[in-house]
Amino acid sequence: MSQFTQIKDHWSEQRQFVRRVFVCAFLVVGLTGLVITRLVQLQLVNFEYYSAQSQGNRIRVQPLPPTRGLIFDRNGQILAENLPTYQLELTPEQVPNVDDTLHRLAEAGLIDAENLPRLSDLILSHRRFDSIPLRQRLSDTDVARFAVQRPFFPGVEIRARLTRNYPYGTVAAHALGYVGGINAADKQILDPAGYAGTSHIGKVAVERAYEAQLHGEVGHEDVLVNAHGRHMQVLAAESSVPGRDLLLTLDIDVQIAAERALAGRRGAVVSIVPSSGEILVFASAPSFDPNAFSVGLTPSEFRVLQEDSNQPLFNRALSGQYPPGSTIKPILALAALDHDIVDPENRIICRGFYRLPGGSHRYRDWKPEGHGSVNLHIAIVESCDTYFYEVATNLGIDAISISLRNFGLGSRTGIDMAGENRGLVPSREWKRSQFANRGDQIWFPGETVITGIGQGYLLATPLQLAHAVATIATRGKRYQPSMVRGLRDPVTGTTEFRQPGLLASVDVITESNWQLIIDSMVAVMQGPKGTARASGYGRSYSITGKTGTAQVFTLAQDEEYNEEEIDESKRDHALFVAFAPVEDPAIAVAVVVENGGSGSSVAAPIARQVLDAFLGSRTL
């Protein structure tokens, strides 16, 4: 009933309503003012901040990887280059049906059906506008086959990418090294900014040692991108600086001759220009194909290389350490002359063995019946062990150690390659530090005896042996072995040549002593009784040499060495060092053939082929 008592007062209700509308109008203006204040705060007060944020959103810096420097031999032959290889790529957003396309590609034989699940995952894990590589290194046949069927595969394309290529294949592979994908260990040592966009890095040898110069400088592009990362436009760019070209000291023709001579064996040939230390030949056999690394080895391919008992990946020339055997006899002879402990004319009688004074152990000569009456010259020419057992005993290990070290043995030559081993020149201190058992820490006289013929603890790399014989050729002047003659800027074309690195020379009191041992080494090759006279026949230049046959396995006192009966891995290493021409040495060479047998019959002919290849083509 009460509701009827209240009468609607239209006039007062309208006045009330208008008042409320005004309140609302104030509210509206107030709230709008709030939003405008906020806009002022964002667009006026904090404009700089948001403007920078917006710039950061829209611009991506895209690295432009540099082109790797090329590698040439000393005559300008190209040894490492960058070739476009073709790869099959797919852009998902342009492909109507990805699964169907993959299946049809497999049917066409362009991709391996086995890889289909892996490729599907790969495609799913990328953005839809990314170009995804399906298969690398397409053959010309594959490229042609795809070209015919291209209309049936929208969104699939063949793209060219630069891949490191070594036109000589396995030749000089151990000198050049190879490039491979950057791994975790590489990442630790390189500057990530400099390698943005680079996928491969030099792994060993020259490719590794000159990585910094070969790589070049990364450039960059400022790319306008959208929220999904798609490139819309290039705003600015700074181009990359290509890596510098390497001009090697290597002579690829001589290298080929050396590797041909070594073929089928395990061993190394190192050849040096004595007057500069430039490496002419740097061969290690067996070799491998570095091209396989630049395109990527499959795990099974890599396992085959790793598990090969001949160790094709092992750089014997640089890292192989062998007993130098008789090849060090000229050095010991020089030391003995310099210390005045032998008279070159003085003769001893060699009966085929040596006994320490008061000792019973027989140190055998390689010639069981003995060399008879022997002076220094004959001892080198015929490689008489007995003579050098006595020389070593008289010199003592301390003097031996110092003179071998003077020739660079026992320490790294400092060649511009990664992975060099230092070899080993034993000494009293070395033995003391090396053995835990106090009884073994003493240096025994018998150990000095066998050091006299390059056996015992003594180890040298083929590179060190080549360096040592080059030092004989220069009569004591030592140059640091080097693989690189110069670095060329591919943009300006200017070449910066490296100066030969002079090392501490071997000084002797009587300069004519050099001539004595060089004459003996000449007779090794050219004399009627020289151990390597067979390799000296028919030459067009004068030549010196010294054979070495290093025991790998110690025979019992009454045992006979019989190459036919002994296990291949226990056969002697064959060694040989030489330089030529005698008057003006242009090339020094060291050859090591693992388990090859005798130095004269196996190693010396290999050296002769190297010398012929280098000097035969020369106009004398």
Added chain:
Amino acid sequence: MILAYGTEASVGHGWGGRILQRLHLDGVLLAGIFATLLVGAVVLYSAVGQTKSVMYGQGVRVLIAMVVMVAMAQISPTVIRRIAPWVYGIGIVMLAMVLMAGEVGKGAQRWLDIGVRFQPSEIMKLAVPAVLAWFLHERPLPPSLWLILAMLVMIMAPVAMISLQPDLGTAILIGLTGATVIFLAGIGARYIFSALAIVMASMPVLWYFMRDYQKQRVLTLINPDSDPLGAGYHIIQSKIAIGSGGIFGKGWLNGSQGQLEFLPERSTDFIFAVAGEEFGLLGAVAILLLYLAVVARGFYIAATAQDTFSRLLAGSISLTFFFYVFVNSAMVTGLVPVVGVPLPLVSSGGTSMVTLLAGFGILMSIQTHRKLLPR
């Protein structure tokens, strides 16, 4: 005074005014709507990356909405008042149907498929103020406490159903629409303050009932950098877009945030950020002032309406329109949490455009169906 401008025109001075009067259209409101739609089309064209098909679709929607607006303007407020409770009832039934068998769209059940897909909650945006105005029409104002409570029930029923869909943004806006009617009806200040106190007190309870993503939106507003690529991404990119626009903007079609797709939902909820980026502070303020002009004309129509129903409904529609503008612009500038509210007349989208123009049609009907009373 701006509110008075156009009074003469609407009663029919000049041949243009007479045609508009014949068609029951209000010239000032129409001009404001056209201007806003035009600006909106310019911004939208940029926001959709100059895609012609989207513009065409939007044009068709505007045309349909215009037809609805003109149709609504022909219906006299008396008729609207009589059908209001029926529309409200049908709306409640449809909301119940959505809850039971609604089609899933964007993770929430908002759509009802009856030949064409549409959101019943859109109907409620007009049905709720209309039914409340109908309810108060014959009753003396200000309403008694019992009437207020009855109206609260009428508001809360659809609000609860819509928030269950879940569509918290629309539910809150419909709740606000209802509240505007109660406020305009002239309830006392003590009711208003106690209502505000209850709302404040119920905040923790509301928090408890909120879904995870809704809580996330509120938390994101407080600290957008806590999850810059996830929940905070929208608001961070939106602020970058607006802030980097500066005073004069980056120029039409030149906003990198919008053109390069960093700004999400740029053609719908975040279109105001596109405007802020490309037209700067001046452009954004100009758009806000354009809206204010439309709202002001709405208030004028409400203030000069001849009966309680018309007054309340016109006032509520105008105020609600402003709330949409405010909530959207405040959300895009990071003042309030991200709720799915489009910018009226500018954002691309279906039913909301029809609802908006239907509301303006009602305003025009109220303005043009006035009886000449002896004053």
